[in-house]
Amino acid sequence: MIKVGIPRALLYYQYYPMWRTFFEELGAEAIVSPVTSRVMLQEGGARVVADTCLPVKIFIGHVLSLIGNCDFIFIPTIRSIRKNTYNCSKFLGLSAMTRAAVPEAPPILDIMVDVNKGRLRLYQAIYRLGKNFTPYPHKIRQASLDAWRTQLKYRYMMSNRGLTQPQAIAKVLGTSTPESQVESPETKTTIAVIGHPYLLHDDFISHRIIPRLKQANVKVLTPEMLADTTLESAVMKVMGRIQWTCESEIVGAGEHYLRSDVDGVINVMAFGCGPDSLMMDVIRRQATRLRSTPFMNLTIDEHTSEVGIITRLEAFMDMIYRKQRARVAVCG
Amino acid sequence: MRVSFPTMGDYWVFTKAIFDKLASELVVPPPVSQRTLTLGVKYSPEGACLPFKITLGSMIEALELGADTIIMPGNYGPCRFGYYHRLQEEILRDLGYKFQMINESMGIRRMAASIFKGSRLSEFLPGLIFSLAKLKLLDELPHTLYRIRAIEQEVGSATRIYKDTLKPLDKAKSYRELRQVKKEYLKKLGSIPTRSSDGVVKVGITGEIYVVLEPFANMEIEIELGKLGVEVRRPISLWEFVSNFNPLVIAFGLGERRRCYRAARPYLSCHIGGDGWQSVGEKVLHAKDWHGMVHLEPFGCLPETVARNIMSKTKEELPVLNLIYDEHTGKAGVISRLEAFVDMIRRQKRKPAEGKRSNLTGGRAHGSLSRH
Ligand code: SF4
Ligand code: SF4
Numbered sequence: 246m247i248k249v250g251i252p253r254a255l256l257y258y259q260y261y262p263m264w265r266t267f268f269e270e271l272g273a274e275a276i277v278s279p280v281t282s283r284v285m286l287q288e289g290g291a292r293v294v295a296d297t298c299l300p301v302k303i304f305i306g307h308v309l310s311l312i313g314n315c316d317f318i319f320i321p322t323i324r325s326i327r328k329n330t331y332n333c334s335k336f337l338g339l340s341a342m343t344r345a346a347v348p349e350a351p352p353i354l355d356i357m358v359d360v361n362k363g364r365l366r367l368y369q370a371i372y373r374l375g376k377n378f379t380p381y382p383h384k385i386r387q388a389s390l391d392a393w394r395t396q397l398k399y400r401y402m403m404s405n406r407g408l409t410q411p412q413a414i415a416k417v418l419g420t421s422t423p424e425s426q427v428e429s430p431e432t433k434t435t436i437a438v439i440g441h442p443y444l445l446h447d448d449f450i451s452h453r454i455i456p457r458l459k460q461a462n463v464k465v466l467t468p469e470m471l472a473d474t475t476l477e478s479a480v481m482k483v484m485g486r487i488q489w490t491c492e493s494e495i496v497g498a499g500e501h502y503l504r505s506d507v508d509g510v511i512n513v514m515a516f517g518c519g520p521d522s523l524m525m526d527v528i529r530r531q532a533t534r535l536r537s538t539p540f541m542n543l544t545i546d547e548h549t550s551e552v553g554i555i556t557r558l559e560a561f562m563d564m565i566y567r568k569q570r571a572r573v574a575v576c577g
Numbered sequence: 578m579r580v581s582f583p584t585m586g587d588y589w590v591f592t593k594a595i596f597d598k599l600a601s602e603l604v605v606p607p608p609v610s611q612r613t614l615t616l617g618v619k620y621s622p623e624g625a626c627l628p629f630k631i632t633l634g635s636m637i638e639a640l641e642l643g644a645d646t647i648i649m650p651g652n653y654g655p656c657r658f659g660y661y662h663r664l665q666e667e668i669l670r671d672l673g674y675k676f677q678m679i680n681e682s683m684g685i686r687r688m689a690a691s692i693f694k695g696s697r698l699s700e701f702l703p704g705l706i707f708s709l710a711k712l713k714l715l716d717e718l719p720h721t722l723y724r725i726r727a728i729e730q731e732v733g734s735a736t737r738i739y740k741d742t743l744k745p746l747d748k749a750k751s752y753r754e755l756r757q758v759k760k761e762y763l764k765k766l767g768s769i770p771t772r773s774s775d776g777v778v779k780v781g782i783t784g785e786i787y788v789v790l791e792p793f794a795n796m797e798i799e800i801e802l803g804k805l806g807v808e809v810r811r812p813i814s815l816w817e818f819v820s821n822f823n824p825l826v827i828a829f830g831l832g833e834r835r836r837c838y839r840a841a842r843p844y845l846s847c848h849i850g851g852d853g854w855q856s857v858g859e860k861v862l863h864a865k866d867w868h869g870m871v872h873l874e875p876f877g878c879l880p881e882t883v884a885r886n887i888m889s890k891t892k893e894e895l896p897v898l899n900l901i902y903d904e905h906t907g908k909a910g911v912i913s914r915l916e917a918f919v920d921m922i923r924r925q926k927r928k929p930a931e932g933k934r935s936n937l938t939g940g941r942a943h944g945s946l947s948r949h
Binding site: 293294296297298322324329330331332333334335336337338341342344345346348357484485486488489516517518519520521522523524525526527530 | 622623624625626629653654655656657659660663664667671682844845846847848849850851853876877878879880882883884885886887889890899901
């Protein structure tokens with residue numbers, strides 16, 4: 246059986262169930278790299294120039310860890326999935342960068358997704374990808390339809406049942422049945438954590454911010470728990486148009502949660518991330534303007550210490566608890 | 578309406594020419610200076626790229642001069658450029674400035690309408706074509722300058738002539754005057770006392786368009802290279818960029834940019850925003866006819882970081898010096914890196930020649946190829 250390697254980084258979090266369905270339907274096996282480790286960061290970081298952003302360094306580390314375990318590595322070039330809205334440049338050059346940085350990697354399966362070029366081009370790209378596994382177009386067609394259905398189901402699980410991406414992936418794969426956020430035991434405090442999924446849900450990068458908050462009996466909301474339409478209209482409200490696909494994860498989710506009744510919003514961004522450097526400022530300004538919800542930004546780089554993160558989280562939570570107590574005192 | 582735009586290099590000449598025939602008044606912001614940068618840095622988010630900070634500073638300086646409308650280009654795309662004007666507008670409004678921002682995102686037609694308000698098309702169109710002629714000249718003039726600068730006897734004389742030409746170029750009102758300006762300029766440059774041109778190396782400059790074209794941002798790299806006896810090649814210019822929208826250029830795949838894209842294809846096959854694709858192509862394309870390349874990049878620039886990662890691994894070999902700029906970059910550091918780079922190129926250039934000669938004369942090969 247042909248083995249297709251999928252790095253557990255960047256777009257993995259948004260599309261893994263879909264990709265897996267597609268490859269399995271075509272009779273291939275999807276192999277995912279193990280969870281991020283320090284070694285991956287070191288090895289990946291050594292292959293690219295120093296000021297490449299942290300998530301990309303880690304991505305290269307994942308690719309390196311897949312060498313020898315698979316016949317192909319799947320690195321799609323997802324340029325645009327909405328008219329005139331693009332992904333960050335790094336995604337666009339990801340397969341090219343990987344090819345340059347890891348010349349010994351197995352052949353890279355690349356598919357160019359750009360809706361601005363029209364449906365036909367997209368279908369052609371899918372067929373070209375499928376041709377690596379089967380000569381029959383109808384099989385490719387079936388596989389892509391099933392893959393799309395999986396994606397819709399996956400998205401629905403998150404936006405309507407309040408699952409995070411790792412939880413929804415586990416559910417789709419049937420490895421565990423996570424309890425839904427919505428039905429979780431009553432907690433008094435809700436915090437929205439916003440940022441790219443590959444930062445939030447990679448425990449190595451985020452230093453387990455979300456599990457830590459949950460342990461402290463805080464209900465955590467993340468961007469993927471909102472429907473795409475909600476996110477997009479929130480971006481439109483603030484910015485007037487959408488520039489980046491990932492804008493909804495930060496500006497959209499930020500705007501929505503700042504105006505909702507959550508007790509605090511935490512933005513997680515990677516040092517050296519271009520889009521974030523501007524989007525974070527938009528949300529920070531919005532938070533200052535609204536003055537309703539406490540807002541904190543955590544910038545993470547490879548030298549960020551766990552202790553530093555914990556200290557800042559604790560300080561932020563203390564501030565929120567104080568505010569709540571004050572409110573209770575006033576009401577009582 | 579008092580319109581302004583952030584400055585970039587000498588292109589104020591071009592913008593002034595456009596506004597010559599328009600009803601609205603143009604406010605030319607002062608050339609980029611340390612003050613511009615300091616202002617920009619103060620009010621920009623920390624991680625924003627250098628062009629963001631400088632253009633923001635330039636907008637503030639224009640508003641201080643009484644501008645009430647700012648034109649900021651910026652379109653859809655993967656890099657941060659399209660985002661500039663929206664955040665900059667917010668920052669300026671939060672600072673209390675009252676103005677109107679004109680941008681492509683309001684739709685080309687509405688944008689044009691708001692700029693052309695009150696002007697007559699019959700006057701404006703010839704004016705636009707004339708300003709394009711000026712733009713083309715702004716692209717042509719430096720090429721001779723680069724050649725002379727590398728071999729002039731008195732450092733700075735060519736630069737002075739170029740700077741002095743900008744004023745008559747700005748004043749020129751007809752095509753005849755334009756030709757006159759050009760002739761004069763070439764004549765003056767031609768009369769500069771020069772040294773012999775052997776030992777001159779050709780170094781290309783590429784990278785992110787703003788730092789390439791704004792001398793303050795790149796620490797006057799062209800002049801510094803000239804001092805080192807380097808003949809600069811700079812394919813990127815605003816004219817080159819504009820001529821890309823020429824349908825004929827598109828149809829026949831002409832122009833530096835498209836040549837670069839074709840050359841880069843084995844390594845990078847799609848547009849990644851900004852000038853990243855071109856930077857990769859420039860290296861591949863000119864590996865034979867340049868002796869080295871200086872790649873300019875604002876710190877944290879998305880497309881150029883990708884380009885740098887790919888560029889370093891191409892099969893075509895060309896020494897590349899990557900210079901990364903932010904508000905803390907010091908000129909002394911840039912100059913010493915340039916010196917080391919040019920030295921290295923000279924040594925490399927000499928080596929194969931020595932090799933050949935030693936074959937002929939039995940190892941006695943020094944002297945004539947020495948540096949000045
Ligand atoms: S969005 Fe930011 S973190 Fe993600 S790849 Fe681009 S630069 Fe890196
Ligand atoms: S090309 Fe680079 S410097 Fe220019 S706007 Fe884009 S990210 Fe910033």
